[in-house]
Amino acid sequence: MLEALRSDGPSSQAALARRTRLSAATVNNIVKQLRAEGAAEIRPVNGRESVVSLVSSRGAVVSVQVNVASLHAALFDFVHRARYDVMIPFGAGHEGGSPALVTEVVGSLVAEAGLGMADLSGVAVGMQAPIARPTGVVTSWARLQLPRWKDVVVADHLGAELGVPVVADNDANLAALAEWTWGAGQGTDTFLYVLSSEQVGGGLVLGGRIHRGGDGLAGEIGHAVLEPGGPVCFCGNRGCLTTFVAERPILATLEAAAGARASSLADVIAAARGGDPACARVLFEAGRHLGRAFANAAKLVAPSVIAVGGLLGEAGELVFDGLNSSVEISNLRTVAPTLSVQLARLGADATLLGGLAAMMDHLGQGLSVLPEWAKTTSAARSFSN
Numbered sequence: 001m002l003e004a005l006r007s008d009g010p011s012s013q014a015a016l017a018r019r020t021r022l023s024a025a026t027v028n029n030i031v032k033q034l035r036a037e038g039a040a041e042i043r044p045v046n047g048r049e050s051v052v053s054l055v056s057s058r059g060a061v062v063s064v065q066v067n068v069a070s071l072h073a074a075l076f077d078f079v080h081r082a083r084y085d086v087m088i089p090f091g092a093g094h095e096g097g098s099p100a101l102v103t104e105v106v107g108s109l110v111a112e113a114g115l116g117m118a119d120l121s122g123v124a125v126g127m128q129a130p131i132a133r134p135t136g137v138v139t140s141w142a143r144l145q146l147p148r149w150k151d152v153v154v155a156d157h158l159g160a161e162l163g164v165p166v167v168a169d170n171d172a173n174l175a176a177l178a179e180w181t182w183g184a185g186q187g188t189d190t191f192l193y194v195l196s197s198e199q200v201g202g203g204l205v206l207g208g209r210i211h212r213g214g215d216g217l218a219g220e221i222g223h224a225v226l227e228p229g230g231p232v233c234f235c236g237n238r239g240c241l242t243t244f245v246a247e248r249p250i251l252a253t254l255e256a257a258a259g260a261r262a263s264s265l266a267d268v269i270a271a272a273r274g275g276d277p278a279c280a281r282v283l284f285e286a287g288r289h290l291g292r293a294f295a296n297a298a299k300l301v302a303p304s305v306i307a308v309g310g311l312l313g314e315a316g317e318l319v320f321d322g323l324n325s326s327v328e329i330s331n332l333r334t335v336a337p338t339l340s341v342q343l344a345r346l347g348a349d350a351t352l353l354g355g356l357a358a359m360m361d362h363l364g365q366g367l368s369v370l371p372e373w374a375k376t377t378s379a380a381r382s383f384s385n
């Protein structure tokens with residue numbers, strides 16, 4: 001029942017009975033029980049029909065996003081229906097923060113919300129790096145960017161420090177889960193999410209579960225090799241997707257052509273929107289590279305939806321024109337005509353929301369609809385330490 005409600009969203013009891021092949025009486029009993037536990041609610045949609053939704057009305061969850069250049073965390077308080085955010089930019093030499101900083105930030109958010117640690121149901125951590133399975137530590141080749149996480153078993157370490165359940169995953173995996181739960185992938189069985197901003201990551205959701213693969217590398221489309229003789233990548237290969245579409249190579253291409261005319265990917269997109277032909281060209285080409293990588297990935301996993309998040313997704317047709325014009329994508333459309341490539345819907349909040357979804361899942365709960373109060377708050381407080 002939980003699986004069905006998670007993947008299909010709010011559903012009528014008749015639909016739940018069909019989907020789960022349980023009798024109407026059994027479905028009714030389970031719904032009653034979920035409702036008594038505060039895990040589901042029944043809402044009328046018109047005079048005769050009503051739908052069952054997964055809800056949460058107790059406890060609080062903290063979701064933390066650990067990036068190379070910043071940390072962002074949010075506390076979701078289900079009792080008072082409120083969200084508290086904190087954002088910490090890292091200066092040079094402090095890349096990736098540290099486990100101790102995460103512990104401190106969680107404590108600070110709990111205090112700010114007027115709660116105690118006992119009110120916290122769990123903490124989710126999204127790392128801007130793959131997490132190796134089964135060890136649970138940041139993959140060795142990514143530790144260069146997150147030096148203070150070396151040899152840290154992220155979930156176990158923070159769980160012991162905080163005394164609450166902790167789940168840890170790669171940021172793009174969590175974002176994929178959020179987009180599957182509440183965004184572009186809702187209702188799909190096979191969903192590929194690609195986060196393309198300063199760096200490139202991806203996540204695969206199969207049958208409602210993040211697919212991590214044997215070593216945790218599944219969905220790492222950023223390191224799919226497009227050109228064996230291409231530029232050297234920090235992972236040790238040449239010509240990975242990320243060496244063409246990440247922020248740094250895009251800025252380097254522009255600089256070689258025309259001198260420094262933009263200092264960030266966001267600047268490049270703004271300049272292209274303003275009619276700068278070189279900026280428009282590099283974004284078009286980034287789209288083509290994404291298209292090539294998507295076509296290769298699609299042949300392996302046949303997703304019904306590929307959603308593009310991050311700045312390149314938000315650049316819209318500046319990138320999608322290139323993507324749709326790539327030979328590989330046109331070719332793919334003839335063999336997989338129902339594949340839909342679209343813009344992700346949850347924006348920069350996807351990873352934090354994915355942490356929330358992963359923790360709800362871990363707790364055996366769910367949220368069929370993301371409440372308004374749980375969406376981005378503009379009042380992200382800066383943290384002074």
Ligand SMILES: [Zn+2]
Nearest residue numbers: 223233235240
């Ligand atoms: Zn690579």
